[in-house]
Amino acid sequence: MDTIFALATARGKAGVAVIRISGPQALTAARALAGDLPSARRAGLRRLVDSQGDVLDSALVLRFEEGASFTGEDVVELHCHGSPATVTALLRTLGEMDGLRMAEPGEFTRRALENGVLDLAQVEGLGDLLEAETEAQRRQALRVLSGALGEKAEGWRSALIRAAALLEAVIDFADEDVPVDVTPEVAGLLQGVARSLDAEIAGVAAAERIREGFEVAIVGPPNAGKSTLLNHLARREAAITSEHAGTTRDVIEVRMDLNGLPVTILDTAGLRDSADAVETIGIERAIARARSADLRVFLLDEAGRIEGLDPAPEDIVVRGKADLVRDGQFAVSGKTGQGVGDLVARITAFLETRAARAETATRERHRMAMLRAGESIAEAQNRLSLGMDAAELAAEDLHRAIRALDSLVGRVDVEQVLDEIFARFCLGK
Numbered sequence: 001m002d003t004i005f006a007l008a009t010a011r012g013k014a015g016v017a018v019i020r021i022s023g024p025q026a027l028t029a030a031r032a033l034a035g036d037l038p039s040a041r042r043a044g045l046r047r048l049v050d051s052q053g054d055v056l057d058s059a060l061v062l063r064f065e066e067g068a069s070f071t072g073e074d075v076v077e078l079h080c081h082g083s084p085a086t087v088t089a090l091l092r093t094l095g096e097m098d099g100l101r102m103a104e105p106g107e108f109t110r111r112a113l114e115n116g117v118l119d120l121a122q123v124e125g126l127g128d129l130l131e132a133e134t135e136a137q138r139r140q141a142l143r144v145l146s147g148a149l150g151e152k153a154e155g156w157r158s159a160l161i162r163a164a165a166l167l168e169a170v171i172d173f174a175d176e177d178v179p180v181d182v183t184p185e186v187a188g189l190l191q192g193v194a195r196s197l198d199a200e201i202a203g204v205a206a207a208e209r210i211r212e213g214f215e216v217a218i219v220g221p222p223n224a225g226k227s228t229l230l231n232h233l234a235r236r237e238a239a240i241t242s243e244h245a246g247t248t249r250d251v252i253e254v255r256m257d258l259n260g261l262p263v264t265i266l267d268t269a270g271l272r273d274s275a276d277a278v279e280t281i282g283i284e285r286a287i288a289r290a291r292s293a294d295l296r297v298f299l300l301d302e303a304g305r306i307e308g309l310d311p312a313p314e315d316i317v318v319r320g321k322a323d324l325v326r327d328g329q330f331a332v333s334g335k336t337g338q339g340v341g342d343l344v345a346r347i348t349a350f351l352e353t354r355a356a357r358a359e360t361a362t363r364e365r366h367r368m369a370m371l372r373a374g375e376s377i378a379e380a381q382n383r384l385s386l387g388m389d390a391a392e393l394a395a396e397d398l399h400r401a402i403r404a405l406d407s408l409v410g411r412v413d414v415e416q417v418l419d420e421i422f423a424r425f426c427l428g429k
């Protein structure tokens with residue numbers, strides 16, 4: 001096993017940079033640089049020198065023992081001065097040592113997985129945490145990183161193993177009287193797991209939105225003030241506005257953080273029957289993107305008509321140019337800001353309700369594994385509804401369900417997903 005090293009903090013100038021070394025030669029390499037090492041998990045200030053004895057930096061050295069480190073291997077961290085030249089000199093010196101090489105992107109985490117420090121779902125959670133930009137993303141990723149999905153999977157697993165064992169006991173007693181009727185207990189176990197899986201499966205869509213961001217589309221007739229409203233929300237001139245109807249053609253996206261939820265607001269072309277070919281393409285794009293958005297804000301003009309798209313029950317329909325409205329109806333103005341706070345509060349409340357549906361599972365891979373498990377459980381339930389003659393086949397169904405759940409945490413099928421997961425990790429993670 002190679003000993004690997006990399007800069008663990010971001011590139012560039014900083015007060016402190018952390019270089020991480022992991023593997024069987026980590027302690028030897030660190031001793032070559034720093035002399036005697038502090039005891040495990042104690043920071044020690046050391047002068048770091050190269051092979052000629054020239055001083056490279058004065059740094060805090062921190063050592064983690066095999067079995068009690070991020071990778072599970074011997075790990076040393078060098079907390080050095082964060083200048084690019086210091087980091088380069090240290091990385092060069094490490095690279096010249098025997099048995100050491102620069103880590104590949106995600107390689108520290110991959111070792112943590114291989115050594116059983118993290119399960120596959122936790123690795124995904126770590127990847128999400130490192131990319132988290134909003135509070136909801138941070139909380140969700142931390143939950144997965146802490147092993148919450150693995151714990152759930154373990155609960156389902158033991159219930160299914162118990163149910164399969166009960167069925168297998170029936171098989172063993174095939175020609176004799178079975179001492180107790182296991183049917184009610186098996187049925188209860190399967191129903192419990194199936195219900196819990198259903199809730200998790202239903203929550204994945206919301207969890208994916210938290211990971212990747214919700215979409216809210218502003219739609220309405222030309223000149224309703226959509227782009228002006230977007231610019232007000234963005235606090236910058238993200239979209240061109242003008243008195244000409246049909247100004248916006250491309251969908252314009254502005255990323256926002258609404259009370260911790262990541263949201264992309266879409267400004268779209270005004271909806272109308274247009275003779276202009278380019279504007280018509282814009283209108284088609286507007287309708288397609290608005291349809292697939294999580295929520296639409298219909299911004300109306302004084303005519304109050306909507307063409308080409310019907311609001312869904314959850315959508316917000318509001319009059320624009322509030323400063324020109326006299327009758328006290330709910331209206332917003334991107335020009336004066338009137339009603340915008342109220343609108344944002346409505347959008348946020350809706351998205352929070354959506355986000356609350358998220359459970360522990362966060363991605364399509366999880367959903368597929370749970371669906372496969374759910375299908376196998378349903379098959380077992382069907383067979384057992386006809387009696388205990390099919391106990392053997394039902395037990396096989398349950399073992400298939402267990403294997404599907406095992407793929408959640410990476411007990412099986414790891415190789416297929418690893419490359420996809422680690423492609424997102426950058427150097428030093």
Ligand SMILES: Nc1nc2c(ncn2[C@@H]2O[C@H](COP(=O)(O)OP(=O)(O)OP(=O)(O)O)[C@@H](O)[C@H]2O)c(=O)[nH]1
Pocket residue numbers: 221222223224225226227228229240241242243244245246247248249268269270271320321322323324332333334335336
């Ligand atoms: N009085 C008033 N005028 C507004 C308001 N919002 C926008 N306008 C004006 O209305 C005109 C159209 O505004 P836009 O924001 O370009 O409207 P739009 O809905 O994006 O228009 P299209 O992109 O063409 O569909 C511009 O002249 C704006 O200055 C508002 O709240 N009050």
Ligand SMILES: [K+]
Pocket residue numbers: 222223241242243244245246247248
């Ligand atoms: K316009």
Ligand SMILES: [Mg+2]
Pocket residue numbers: 226227228239240241247248267268269270
């Ligand atoms: Mg516009």
